[in-house]
Each structure stands twice: as structure tokens, then as C-alpha cells.
Amino acid sequence: MTRIITIFCFLITQIGFTQSAESYLEKIRNNEALLTAFFQQMPKGGDLHHHFSGSVYAEPLLERAIAQDFYLNIETMAVSKTKPANGNWQTFSSLKKDGKLDFYQQQIIQTWSAKDYNGSVPSDDLFFDSFMKFESTIAGHFAEGMLELKKRALAENVSYIETQLSTIPCDMSVSDLNDFNTKLRQASIQKDEKTVLKLLDELYKALQKKDAKKYAEDFNTNFLAKLHKDLKIDDERFTMRYQNFVLRFMEPVDLFKNLTIAFISSSESKLTAGVNIVSPEHGENSMKDYWLHMVMFKYCHSKFPDVKYTLHAGELTLGLVQPEELTWHINDAIYVAGANRIGHGVDIAYEANSYDLLKYMAKNNIPIEINLVSNEFILKVKENRHPFTLYKEFNVPIVISTDDAGILRSNMTEQYVLLAKRYPDVSYATIKQYVYNSINYSFIQDAGVKKQLIKDLDNRFKTFEAKFSKN
Template sequence: MTRIITLFCILIAQISFSQTAESYLEKIRNNEALLTAFFQQMPKGGDLHHHFSGSVYAEPLLERAIAEDFYLNLETLAVSKTKPANGNWENFSSLKEKGKLEYYEQQIMQTWSIKDYNGSVPSDDQFFDSFMKFEPTIKGHFAEGMLELKKRAIAENVLYIETQLSTIPCDMNVSDLSDFNTKLRQAASQKDEKTVLKLLADLHKSLEKKEAKKYAEDFNTNFLAKLHKDLKIDDEKFTMRYQNFVLRFMEPVDLFKNLVIAFISSSESKLTAGVNIVSPEHGQTSMKDYWLHMVMFKYCHSKFPDVKYTLHAGELTLGLVQPEELTWHINDAIYVAGANRIGHGVDMAYEANSYDLLKHMAQKNIPIEINLASNEFILKVKENRHPFTLYKDFNVPIVISTDDAGILRSNMTEQYVLLAKRYPDVNYETIKKYVYNSINYSFIQDESVKKQLIKDLDNRFKTFEAKFSKN
């Protein structure tokens, strides 16, 4: 009897899976549990839009803060290794003695991530403000975070992560160059690109005299290469590369200094995968200096033509900024800065001459990094309001990414679930193409590494699709 039951179960299994992966996907379009099981097992290639600090989940960060007895600001829920002079701070051991630790643990989880988000603060503030609150727990603990991300990636069949790991430390004194801030902004206000480029060339010469190169070399050798090697990050199951990045809210001289160092670093290390620019795009300084930042990238490209860069552009929506500010950020990221990829691109429908811009992206193979969960939470843009279909219909190369999976309490699997459920016209073969895009359009410098990842994808898809074939 036991044998009969076993044979019956095998027969049922064979009947259930006597189909292709594509036909099975179409059957489960509206069932999130079945979609999750499907995409959890499907090979997912790479995650190209990925912030390291925002991708580590809050739980281990909080555990570290408690174990190392950090001080907690009882009002903002930021933490500090030492007690700041101002503010209402108390260390975790004291909170535990008073029986208040559990209460604050819950509050912290809801502040350092979107866990149990209730709308009490604007979603964009909730997201962007969280970084500085938990940042002290990251310092000195990159290794733990990298291993966490690797383990999670392997578990959900992600082969590659291209993460923005850390800014490059630099204590260079540029106070004597502060006049460039005024001069650059004056020229930028007139959109005088020729003058801006001349000022940047002069500024670059001054930075070279201050040994900008040594900061890049120190970062590459004593931090990045050492950490990557010691942790044995790359193996037969997983690969990681690193984007250098700069912060939009800095003054022009400081930002350009960091940008030059980032480009030097990327030009001299195969572990780096290009350069990026981060921080809220709608911030006051970000908006004021946006065009200037794009010209800075154009200048650096002229000096380091082999370095690739992806730019956060168009992470904006109606209501967040004035309508006219929605019309030019992606345009300038592509036509002025010369970006190799675009991150977010949510305001595409509002961009001036958006059809021509989309055609240009398609013709020049400039991919868009789509972050569905992120765009939904931060910008409240999803489904038919999201420009995903615009990019798809104009044949712009698409890659699917997480952005900040830790803060957003998400993962790569969920991004594909959202994609399949919200856009039923995207079939399995198209989704599979997006997966391959995430390797083909990566900034991996070593072509042999990229070829091996493609080979691994071929083998993994062969194994995955065999589950749905007739036996």
C-alpha cells in the first residue's frame, strides 16, 4: 500500500510539472505565494542598484548596538558609540536595567527600517533619515554585512551584487580652494559649461598637488582589496564588485574632490565597478547643483574615459518637487554627464522630449535600473503610474534591482513577484532577458568573470527549467 501511495504522488508531481516554466508562470500570475516560490528558485543574475548600508537588515545592526552598549538618542533614535554633548542620550545597558529596552527595540526597528510603517512621517523622510541613525553601527563592521548579503544572495539564487560599499575616506584640507565654490555656482547658474570645465580643470590640478591619488590607492589596497580577499567573497556560487560614490549634499569643491578620488580608484582597481552619486535627489543642494554635478561627471569622464558610471536620476515625482523640475534630470544625466546606466528614472513620463530620450537610451544601450518596491514606498509610484512600461515599450534595456532591501524589508525575489503580478504582459522569456541584462550590463571590468557568470546562469536556468519539463 505504501508503494502504491508513493507511485501515485510521483504521478501527480509529473502531471503538475508536465509544462514549461513559461506556461506555469502564466497559471500563477495572481497568486503571490506561488509566484514567490517560483521566483525564489529562479536564477536572478545580479543586483546592480544596491546600497550596502541600506541592504543590511536592522536586526543585526541593533544587536550590535546593544552588545557594544551604544548610546541611544531617546528622541531621534539615532545611536552613537560615545555620548554626544547635546541631546537626550542613554546607553543600552541603562535602558535594560530600567526595563525599557524592549520598548525602544520596537521603536528602533520602526525607525531604522519601514517595519510596521504607519504613515506618521512622510515615507521619503522615513527612508532617507534612517541611514544616519544606524550608520555608527556599520563603521568597522563591513565584514559582517558583506557576509550577510552574500549568504542571503546565495539563498535566493542571486549570483552577483554590485554594491555601493563606502565613501572613500579623505582628510584632505581644501579650505584654500573654497573660492571655487562661488565661481562654480556662478558659472553653473548661467549654464556656462565652458567656464565650469575650465574651473574644474584648475581645481583638478590643485587636488593633484594635494596628492588626491594617495587616498584612492590607500582605499583600494588597504580596505577594499584586503576586505574582499580576507572574506573570500568571490567563489563558485557568488561574486561581488563595488561602486564608488559621492554625496550630492556636499559643497562643490568637496564633492569634486571626492569624485576625482572615486574615479582614480575605479581606474586602478578591477574590484571597483564604476562611480555613482547618492543622497536625496530632491534635497536643496542636490537640486541647486544638479547640472553642475552632471558637468563634473563629464569632466571626470574626459580624464578617465574607461571608468563607467551609473547615476541616480529622476527619482522624483509630481508633488515632491515643482513640475518643471521633473523635466530635465534624466536628460542631463544622459546628454550632459554621459551616464552608462540610469538608476530609478521614475520621472521619465515628465521629461522633456521623453520619447526621443527613450529612443536614445535604446539605441545607445543605456539600461534603466528598475526598483519597484523602493519606488512604491519612497515616491508612492507603482503599477500604471510607474514608467516601467514606457521603458519596455521603447526597448530600453531593463534590469531589476532592490535598492535598499534592508530598510525596505524586501529582497530580490519580491521585485520579480511585483514585476510578474503588476505587468502580466511581461512573459517568462522577457523576465529571463532582464536577468541576463543584469550581468551583461554590469560594470565588471574582467570580461572572463562576466563570461563565467553568464555560463553559470545558463546552467542554473537549465536546471530550473528542467523542473517544469516532462519526465
């Protein structure tokens, strides 16, 4: 870090800057080293599309598994704290004893992340499958990961992260409500929103009788608030908030149960920054129940109108799903669910009446979370095929995010390097606006915190741009 700063300052001194940061950026558009030095120092505000478990790098996770002598499946590279009944599992201590540890360490890193990716497996499979392989190293170790992310953010001048930290634990039995799965899906096939909302109302009342609120309160008080306070996450240089999220692949009743609890949690804690829905959008249940999920969000919004939510929508491309499936996901996320932000939005060019949809997003200030590295690796969408320019042309608010920097072996700086190099018509002033968007469109509930982050960003840019002043 110190060396990068020194090189950057040396370059500025040698050139004898009489120009602005804007004019310097134009000179270095095609030089990735100079762009990296520039954007490493530039204030980058917030990272609003951020998955906690996918943002921790594989190395510390592997170190933890080795130190605690986890079991390794030597065929899949998954790890487990206890030995599963099926599969070829060996402890790390036995691998070390047999002189095989170094060999497997390299394979593990390449399976848990995009390091040295060579196309031997589909990139989307490697990405989405990796989470389950290292999942057991995350449980009980949120603190270490949060501190790692804060340290990395500070090092590259990121002042805010809005992360999807953890699902809310819930052991509520809903087996007596399983009939709703069939009823909801039958109504969903007919796009019978009135019936779906009626069923959800019955289901919601049943969940209240099962004391859904206690799970939200326990999560807020005994996990989130305690962890955040004990680690002293917030300080004068950095702030973190947390999105609750649910998993797309679950059955409707289980998903709605978790969604209800997520909304209750977000309505009662200022540390939470809204609700999200995750998992591969092209998965079987994700596709089958997508419209139903959007109606669920609409229903929960009617109960908790102050809770904001961003939705993964349109993380699809031609070839990944049938062409007709590319035409409606962002539409439904906005018009049915009422999303406050959209994550990814890659299929926007294929969406029905896409121009009207883009105009609506612009008019109603619904930002798009752009994840350039992620979209390139998972979907193979980049450069002019990426819809970034389309969103920009229609003045949709844009924020730049990392998605899963650990798995993708990336960081926030790289997102801006790619942005500046691939899209030369994006000026420094526009990039700066994207940075401010990342705070202005965040879901921070405390207006005072957001105001302070903007003030801090003003000061950071003043310091950064002063580097370009003539001595």
C-alpha cells in the same frame, strides 16, 4: 528555505508538468504565494542598484549596538558609540536595567526600517533619515554586513551584487580652494559649461598637487582589496564588485575632490565597478547643483574614459518637487554627464522630449535600473503610474534591482513577484532577459569574470527549467 523548495517541488509534481516554465508562470500570475515560490527558485543574476548600508537588515545592526552598549537617543532612535553633547541619550545597558529595552527595540526597528510602517511620518523622510540613525553601527563592521548579504544572495539564487560599499575616506584640506564654490555656482547658473570645465581643470590640477591619488590607492589596497580577499567573497557561486560614490549634498569643491578620487580608484582597481552619486535628489544642494554635478562627471570622464558610471536620476515625482524640475534630470544625466546606466528614472514621462530620450537610451544601450519596492515606498509610485511599461515599450534595456532591501524589508524575489503580478504582459522569456541584462550590463571590469557569470547563469536556468519537464 528547505521548506519553500519542498513546497515548490511538490506543486510541480502534483500538477504533472508537461508545460514550460513560461506556461506555468501564466497560470500563477495572480497568486503571490505561488509566484514567490517560483521566483525564489529562479536564477536572478545580479543586483546592480544596491546600497550596502541600506541593504543590511536592522536586527543585526541593533544587536551590535546593544552588545557594544551604544548610546540611544530616546527621542530620535539614533545611536552613537560615544555620548553626544546634545540630546537625551541613554546607554542600552541602562535601558535594560530599567526594563525599557524591549520597548525601545521595537521603536528602533520601526525607525531604522519600513517595518510596520503606518504613515506617521512621510515615507521618504523615514527612508532617508534612517541612514544617519544607524550609521555608527556600520563603521568598522563592513565584513559582517558583506557576509550577511552574500548569504542572503545565495539563499535566493542571486549570483552577483554590485554594491555601493563606502565613500573613500579623505582628510585632504581644501579650504584654500573654497573660492571655487562661488565661481562654479555662478557659472552654473548661467549654464556656462565652457567656464565650468575650465574651473574644474584648475581645480583638478590643484587636487593632484595635494596628492589625491594616495587616497584612492590607500582605499583600494588597504580597505577594498584586503576586505574582499580576507572574506573570500568571490567563489564559484557568488561574485561581488563595488561602486565608488559621492554625496550630492556636499559643497562643489568637496564633492569634486571626492569624485576625482572615486574615478582614480575605479581606474586602478578591478574590484571597483564604476562611480555613482547618491543622497536625496530633491535635497537643496542636489537640486541647486544638479547640472553642475553632471558636468563634473563629464569632466572626470574626459580624464578617465574607461571608468563607467551609473547615476541616480529622475528619482522624483509630481508633488515632491515643482513640475518644471521633473523635465530635465534624466536628460542631463545622459546628454551632459554621459551616464552608462540610469538608476530609478521614475520621472521619465515628465522629461522634456521623453520619447526622443527613450529612443536614445534604447539605441545606445543605456539600461534603466528598476526598483519597484523602493519607488512604491519612497515616491508612492507603483503599478500603471510607474514608468516601467514606458521603458519596456521603447525597448530600453531593463535590469531589476532592490535598492535598499534592509530598510525596505524586501529582497530580490519580491521585486520579480511584483513585476510578474503587476505587468501580466511581461513574459517569462522577457523576465529571463532582464536577468541576463543584470550581468551583461554590469560594470565588471574583468571580461573573464563576466563570461563565467553568464555561463553559470546558463547552467542555473537549465537546472531551474528542468523542474518543469515531464517525468
